[in-house]
Amino acid sequence: MYKEICKKYAPTKDNLIQILHEIQDSHPQHYISPDAVDTVAEYLNVPANHIYGVLTFYTMYSTSPRGKNIIRLCESPPCYIKGSENILRKLKVILGVETGGTSKDGLFTLELCACLGVCGNAPVMMINEDVYGDLTEEKVEEIIDKIRGMK
Amino acid sequence: MSLKRIDLLICCGSGCVSAGSLKIKERFHEVLQEKNLANEINIIETGCMGPCDYGPVMVIYPEGTFYKKVSPDDVEEIVNEHFIKGRPVARLMLQDDEENTFNTQREVPFYQKQVKVALANCGYIDPESMDEYIATGGYEALGTVLTTMTPQDTIDVIKKSGLRGRGGGGFPTHIKWQMVHDNKSDEKYVICNGDEGDPGAFMDRSLLEGDPHRILEGMMIAAYAIGASNGFFYIRAEYPLAIKRIKLAIEQAKEAGLMGKNVFGSNFCFDAEVRTGAGAFVCGEEMALIHSIEGSRGNPTPKPPYPAVQGLWGKPTIVNNVETIGNIPTIFLKGADWFASMGTETSKGTKVFALTGDIKNTGLVEVPMGITLRELIFDVGGGMTGGHKFKAVQLGGPSGGCLTVEHLDVAVDYETLKERGAMMGSGGVIVMNDKNCMVNIAKFFMDFCVDESCGKCSPCRIGLKQMLDILERITSGKGKEGDVEELQRLGEAVSKLSLCGLGQSAPNPVLSTIRYFREEYEAHIRDKSCATKVCLDLMHFDIDKDRCIGCSLCARKCPVTCITGSREDKYTIHQLDCVKCGNCQDVCPVKAVSRIPGMHPEVTAKREAEAKIANHHDD
Numbered sequence: 001m002y003k004e005i006c007k008k009y010a011p012t013k014d015n016l017i018q019i020l021h022e023i024q025d026s027h028p029q030h031y032i033s034p035d036a037v038d039t040v041a042e043y044l045n046v047p048a049n050h051i052y053g054v055l056t057f058y059t060m061y062s063t064s065p066r067g068k069n070i071i072r073l074c075e076s077p078p079c080y081i082k083g084s085e086n087i088l089r090k091l092k093v094i095l096g097v098e099t100g101g102t103s104k105d106g107l108f109t110l111e112l113c114a115c116l117g118v119c120g121n122a123p124v125m126m127i128n129e130d131v132y133g134d135l136t137e138e139k140v141e142e143i144i145d146k147i148r149g150m151k
Numbered sequence: 152m153s154l155k156r157i158d159l160l161i162c163c164g165s166g167c168v169s170a171g172s173l174k175i176k177e178r179f180h181e182v183l184q185e186k187n188l189a190n191e192i193n194i195i196e197t198g199c200m201g202p203c204d205y206g207p208v209m210v211i212y213p214e215g216t217f218y219k220k221v222s223p224d225d226v227e228e229i230v231n232e233h234f235i236k237g238r239p240v241a242r243l244m245l246q247d248d249e250e251n252t253f254n255t256q257r258e259v260p261f262y263q264k265q266v267k268v269a270l271a272n273c274g275y276i277d278p279e280s281m282d283e284y285i286a287t288g289g290y291e292a293l294g295t296v297l298t299t300m301t302p303q304d305t306i307d308v309i310k311k312s313g314l315r316g317r318g319g320g321g322f323p324t325h326i327k328w329q330m331v332h333d334n335k336s337d338e339k340y341v342i343c344n345g346d347e348g349d350p351g352a353f354m355d356r357s358l359l360e361g362d363p364h365r366i367l368e369g370m371m372i373a374a375y376a377i378g379a380s381n382g383f384f385y386i387r388a389e390y391p392l393a394i395k396r397i398k399l400a401i402e403q404a405k406e407a408g409l410m411g412k413n414v415f416g417s418n419f420c421f422d423a424e425v426r427t428g429a430g431a432f433v434c435g436e437e438m439a440l441i442h443s444i445e446g447s448r449g450n451p452t453p454k455p456p457y458p459a460v461q462g463l464w465g466k467p468t469i470v471n472n473v474e475t476i477g478n479i480p481t482i483f484l485k486g487a488d489w490f491a492s493m494g495t496e497t498s499k500g501t502k503v504f505a506l507t508g509d510i511k512n513t514g515l516v517e518v519p520m521g522i523t524l525r526e527l528i529f530d531v532g533g534g535m536t537g538g539h540k541f542k543a544v545q546l547g548g549p550s551g552g553c554l555t556v557e558h559l560d561v562a563v564d565y566e567t568l569k570e571r572g573a574m575m576g577s578g579g580v581i582v583m584n585d586k587n588c589m590v591n592i593a594k595f596f597m598d599f600c601v602d603e604s605c606g607k608c609s610p611c612r613i614g615l616k617q618m619l620d621i622l623e624r625i626t627s628g629k630g631k632e633g634d635v636e637e638l639q640r641l642g643e644a645v646s647k648l649s650l651c652g653l654g655q656s657a658p659n660p661v662l663s664t665i666r667y668f669r670e671e672y673e674a675h676i677r678d679k680s681c682a683t684k685v686c687l688d689l690m691h692f693d694i695d696k697d698r699c700i701g702c703s704l705c706a707r708k709c710p711v712t713c714i715t716g717s718r719e720d721k722y723t724i725h726q727l728d729c730v731k732c733g734n735c736q737d738v739c740p741v742k743a744v745s746r747i748p749g750m751h752p753e754v755t756a757k758r759e760a761e762a763k764i765a766n767h768h769d770d
C-alpha cells in the first residue's frame with residue numbers, strides 16, 4: 001500500500017513531505033508507522049533517520065496511532081480572547097480525554113494547533129478538513145454528537 | 152443558454168463556510184428548483200467578502216443588496232420575497248446602533264474607507280472560474296508585460312510603485328527582483344510564500360481561496376522579471392481549500408495556454424507546482440521554507456548567502472508573500488504612479504489587515520497605508536463589542552508589539568509602527584478590551600513562540616523558554632522583584648542573537664507590554680493581584696451572602712465540592728480547595744458569585760507557610 005502511494009511521486013527527496021501527508025491521510029488511524037518510514041526511505045533513497053527528523057519536526061505528523069477523526073482546536077490568541085479555553089474544557093469532558101488523547105471508542109483525537117486562519121470567527125476548530133467557527137459549548141456538543149451518529 | 156436576471160453571490164470563504172454558507176447554497180438550489188426559478192437566478196460561490204463576523208453573508212445583484220447572518224431557514228423567504236416579489240428582506244440587512252438600515256453593500260460602513268487592490272476580486276468573482284477572472288481584466292497585465300516590456304522594464308515599474316513585502320519584513324520588492332535578475336544562472340526559481348502562520352492573520356488564505364488566478368498571474372510576472380521558468384506555491388496544510396483552488400487555477404491556466412511554453416507567443420515558458428507545509432510556523436521564514444520544499448526539516452540557515460544568491464537547490468530564488476504578489480497585476484494595469492499615489496512617503500499602496508478580537512466587525516479589510524489606528528479600529532472595524540473600553544491592540548502577531556489608547560492616532564505604516572515597538576507584520580490586528588490582562592497575553596504569545604521555535608539556535612530555544620518560565624511565575628503569583636528587568640535583559644539578548652526572524656522578534660510582545668503596561672507587571676509581582684481577574688492564581692471567587700438565596704446550585708455544580716452551606720446559612724467557598732473553574736459564577740441565578748482581584752488571604756497564608764517549610768529543608 002505504501003509503495004503505491006510513493007509511486008505517485010517522482011523518487012526525489014523534495015516529495016517527502018507530500019508523500020508523508022498522503023500516507024498519513026490514507027491510514028485509518030492517521031499516523032505513519034515504522035513500516036511506512038522504511039518503505040519511503042527505500043523509495044526515495046534517503047536514510048530513515050532523515051525521515052524521522054522530518055516527521056518529528058512538523059506538528060501535523062504522528063508516529064503513533066490516532067482516532068478516526070482528528071480534532072484540532074486553535075489555541076492562538078484571537079481564539080483565546082474569544083474563549084477557546086472553555087471550548088477545550090468542554091471537549092475534554094465530552095470526549096473523556098486530555099489534550100493529545102484519543103477517545104475510548106477510537107473516534108476522536110483531541111489536539112491543539114496554531115492559528116487556523118479563521119480568526120474572524122473565533123473560537124475555531126478543524127475536524128479533519130472541515131472548519132467549525134463561532135464555537136460555543138452547546139455547538140461543540142452538537143457537532144460531536146453528529147459525527148458520533150455518522151459512524 | 153438562459154438569461155439570468157439575478158446574480159446571487161454567496162461568500163464561501165473559510166469563515167463563512169465555518170458558519171454554514173455551503174448549507175445555505177444547497178438550500179437555495181433546492182428552493183429555486185422547487186419554484187422553477189433555477190434558470191433565472193445565478194448562484195455564485197465567491198471568496199471572502201471581508202466581514203466574517205456577519206457570516207454567512209451574501210450580496211444580490213443587480214441592486215447589490217447585502218444580507219448578513221443568513222441561515223438555511225431564511226432561504227425560502229429570500230426567494231419568495233426578494234426574487235419573486237422584488238421586496239428585499241429588511242430584517243437580514245445590516246443595521247447600526249441607531250437602527251439605520253444599510254440596503255446595499257456599498258452603503259455598509261465597513262466597506263467605506265476601504266480601497267481594494269489585492270482583494271479587488273475577493274468576494275466578487277467565482278474563484279473557480281478563470282473566465283470571471285479574465286472578465287475583470289485578468290491576465291491583461293501578464294500579456295502587456297510579456298509582449299511589450301523587457302524584464303528590466305518590469306522591475307523598474309515595481310521600483311516606481313514602491314511596493315514592499317507584505318509578509319512582515321517590508322523589504323522593497325524590486326531589490327529582491329533586481330538581485331535575482333542580475334545573478335546569472337541556468338535555473339532560477341520564484342516561490343510564493345503562503346505559509347501564513349501569524350495568529351490573527353488570514354489574508355493570504357483569503358486571497359488564495361478567493362482569487363487564485365491573480366496570485367498565479369502575479370507570480371508569472373515576477374518569474375518573467377527575474378528570468379525564472381519554475382515556480383512553487385508553498386501553502387500551509389491547514390488551508391486545504393486554498394491548496395485545491397490554486398491547483399485548479401494552475402490546471403485551468405495550462406489548459407488555456409496562459410501557462411506552459413511560449414506564453415502569449417513570447418519566449419517565456421513557465422510551470423508552477425504546489426507544495427504544502429505540515430504545521431511548522433517557522434517555515435514562513437524564507438530559508439526554512441526553502442529547506443521544507445527540498446524535503447527537509449524547516450530549519451533556517453544563516454544569511455548570507457541570501458536566497459537571491461543561493462536559494463532553492465542552491466539556485467537564485469525570490470520568495471514573495473501572497474499579498475505582495477496579489478498587488479502586482481494591478482500595478483501593471485493601473486500604473487505604478489497610481490499605486491504610489493496611495494499611502495505614505497515610505498509605505499506605498501494599500502495593506503490588507505485582519506481584524507480580530509474584541510472588535511465588532513471582525514474580518515478582512517484593505518485600506519491605504521497611513522490610515523490611523525483609530526480609523527482602522529473604530530470606523531472600519533466598528534469599535535469595541537459589548538460597550539467595553541479599548542485597551543490595546545497587538546499588531547503583527549507574535550512578532551509584533553502592542554500599542555495603547557495613546558497611539559490611536561498613529562499612522563499605520565512600516566516605519567511609524569516600528570518606532571513605537573510594534574510592527575506591520577503580516578497585518579494581523581488583534582484588538583483587546585479592558586477585560587484582558589496584558590501579562591497573560593504576553594505569556595500567551597511567548598508560549599506560542601516557544602512551541603514554534605525550531606530549536607536550532609540556542610538564544611531562541613533556551614532564551615524564550617526562560618522568558619516563558621518567568622512569565623508563568625509572575626502570572627501564578629510567584630513573581631519576584633527584578634523579574635521585569637530580567638525579562639527585558641533576556642528579551643534584548645534573544646532579539647540580538649537569534650538566527651532568524653522568529654527569535655529576533657519573539658520578545659517583542661513582552662518588551663512592548665512592559666513598555667506600555669509596566670504597572671500591570673508590577674501589580675502581579677508586588678501585590679499578587681491581577682486587576683482584570685484573568686490570572687487564576689491572582690484572583691478568587693467569593694459569594695456575597697447578602698445576595699445568596701441558598702439555592703445550592705453552585706455547590707452541586709462545583710467539581711471539587713469546595714462549596715458548602717445551607718438555605719439558612721447561605722453558601723461559602725473553601726478557598727484552599729477551589730480550582731477556579733468558574734462554574735459557580737456561571738450557574739448562580741442571582742449573580743451572588745463574583746471574581747475578586749488578588750489572592751485570598753487564606754491562600755496567601757498557606758503559600759507562605761509552604762515556602763517557609765521549603766526554605767527550612769534547604770537549610
